[in-house]
Amino acid sequence: MVEPHKIGEKLTYQILTYGCQMNVRDSEIISGLLANMGYEEQSSIEQADLIIFNTCSVRHSAENKVYSKLGQYTKLKKSRPHMIIAFGGCMAQLPEVIKKVKKMGVDIIFGTHNLHEIPYLVEKFRETNKKVIQVWQEHGEVIESLPSHRKEGLSAFVNIMYGCNNFCSYCIVPYTRGRERSRHPRDIITEVEKLAGSGFKEVTFLGQNVNSYGKGLSESFDFADLLMMADKVEGLERVRFMTSHPKDMSDKLIDTIANGNKLCEHIHVPLQAGSNKILRKMNRSYTKEHYLDLVGKMRERIPGVAITSDLIVGFPGETEDDFLETLDMVQKVRFDAAFTFLYSIRSGTKAALMGEQVDQAAKKNRLLRLNQLQYSIAAELNRGLEGSIQKVLVEGLSKTNEDKLMARTRNNRIVIFSGPKSLIGKLISVRITKGKTFSMFAETIGDQV
Numbered sequence: 001m002v003e004p005h006k007i008g009e010k011l012t013y014q015i016l017t018y019g020c021q022m023n024v025r026d027s028e029i030i031s032g033l034l035a036n037m038g039y040e041e042q043s044s045i046e047q048a049d050l051i052i053f054n055t056c057s058v059r060h061s062a063e064n065k066v067y068s069k070l071g072q073y074t075k076l077k078k079s080r081p082h083m084i085i086a087f088g089g090c091m092a093q094l095p096e097v098i099k100k101v102k103k104m105g106v107d108i109i110f111g112t113h114n115l116h117e118i119p120y121l122v123e124k125f126r127e128t129n130k131k132v133i134q135v136w137q138e139h140g141e142v143i144e145s146l147p148s149h150r151k152e153g154l155s156a157f158v159n160i161m162y163g164c165n166n167f168c169s170y171c172i173v174p175y176t177r178g179r180e181r182s183r184h185p186r187d188i189i190t191e192v193e194k195l196a197g198s199g200f201k202e203v204t205f206l207g208q209n210v211n212s213y214g215k216g217l218s219e220s221f222d223f224a225d226l227l228m229m230a231d232k233v234e235g236l237e238r239v240r241f242m243t244s245h246p247k248d249m250s251d252k253l254i255d256t257i258a259n260g261n262k263l264c265e266h267i268h269v270p271l272q273a274g275s276n277k278i279l280r281k282m283n284r285s286y287t288k289e290h291y292l293d294l295v296g297k298m299r300e301r302i303p304g305v306a307i308t309s310d311l312i313v314g315f316p317g318e319t320e321d322d323f324l325e326t327l328d329m330v331q332k333v334r335f336d337a338a339f340t341f342l343y344s345i346r347s348g349t350k351a352a353l354m355g356e357q358v359d360q361a362a363k364k365n366r367l368l369r370l371n372q373l374q375y376s377i378a379a380e381l382n383r384g385l386e387g388s389i390q391k392v393l394v395e396g397l398s399k400t401n402e403d404k405l406m407a408r409t410r411n412n413r414i415v416i417f418s419g420p421k422s423l424i425g426k427l428i429s430v431r432i433t434k435g436k437t438f439s440m441f442a443e444t445i446g447d448q449v
């Protein structure tokens with residue numbers, strides 16, 4: 001039995017975040033809201049009074065992970081009945097999921113459009129001990145000035161827009177995140193200035209399609225204009241962004257990145273598939289020829305630019321020949337890195353209703369071959385940088401070896417090297433000694449240490 005929150009009572013929470021950077025950012029806002037209510041973060045989830053699931057529904061595998069963890073914690077709740085389980089994020093926007101998790105013993109369900117209501121929903125549950133289910137199907141106005149609790153002090157995610165209007169036929173995001181709406185540039189730049197003022201060195205602008213930022217604003221202002229403003233923010237060293245849709249990549253944007261000082265030479269511009277037939281069925285609104293032109297332009301105008309991609313194998317109707325066209329595009333473009341996925345049926349999307357679903361064994365075989373090719377290209381590109389001097393921002397300790405430091409080049413390559421912890425947060429030059437598939441090793445040079 002849960003009781004209403006008493007004055008002075010110390011309560012704790014833990015958030016389980018799944019999926020993309022948008023969810024990471026949403027979890028920072030949820031933390032801020034809970035901190036304002038007097039809740040403290042609890043590192044041991046088994047001890048927390050409130051557990052919040054911030055979920056992802058982009059692929060079946062992401063949903064499975066959530067269900068398995070949720071099963072674990074609803075079981076734990078039997079021995080800790082005062083523990084509250086709240087369930088939100090993209091999965092909570094889907095009626096069939098709400099039905100299922102209600103039965104699993106979740107106490108509170110909230111959606112992607114009403115995060116700001118969490119304090120009210122938690123209090124309501126504590127007062128009534130009855131399930132509270134509040135999921136908005138439509139988004140409201142963009143809400144500014146919500147509290148937020150950012151985890152670290154070097155690199156920050158900044159939402160510049162919400163939702164998506166593209167309706168790629170495989171994708172659930174337009175259904176879970178609603179229509180595209182942009183934040184006002186003044187609000188974004190104020191946030192960036194505050195971050196720079198409090199010691200953040202890098203911001204990453206987030207949007208499902210940052211290239212269409214600004215549509216619907218009262219004044220004429222686009223993503224390139226926003227980047228130019230961010231480039232001038234004092235104290236900031238680097239500006240990153242994701243994701244760019246190939247259909248909306250303008251010459252103005254490419255030139256802006258080329259001319260910026262802080263605008264990093266890394267563009268994540270997902271190709272998804274290499275066959276025009278499949279791109280059309282995916283509703284991506286570009287051809288492989290257009291994509292290759294774009295790559296040519298970006299490489300010509302932005303020296304050293306890294307181009308990365310998302311690729312899906314096994315989309316309905318994808319034949320072996322279609323897949324070979326994806327491999328061919330990977331050969332031609334030579335992506336610096338790529339996230340590769342097995343197509344996953346998302347009910348409610350157009351592709352879920354298409355015939356000719358590809359069988360799982362064929363999908364897995366294609367993914368294996370695609371990864372083999374992409375990994376060999378990434379390793380080759382990284383080996384090509386051996387001996388070069390790179391300017392890197394030192395982000396912290398290496399995740400795989402705490403005796404080493406981890407830094408990133410402007411074009412998003414991970415660099416591992418030995419050095420004192422005092423270098424963390426600094427921009428330094430290193431010499432690359434070894435290029436591997438996912439990272440490079442380096443040594444410090446000169447008298448920086």
Ligand code: SAM
Pocket residue numbers: 020058059170171172173207208209243244245270272310311312341342343344345346
């Ligand atoms: N808005 C971004 C864009 O258009 O590139 C990406 C958003 S989505 C969260 C990230 C990636 O997940 C997509 O680029 C796509 O490759 C992949 N994805 C989305 N739906 C998928 C599905 N049903 N099956 C497999 N991969 C999917």
Ligand code: SF4
Pocket residue numbers: 164165166167168171172173174208209245
């Ligand atoms: Fe999904 Fe396409 Fe929108 Fe990206 S652009 S979120 S893949 S619908």
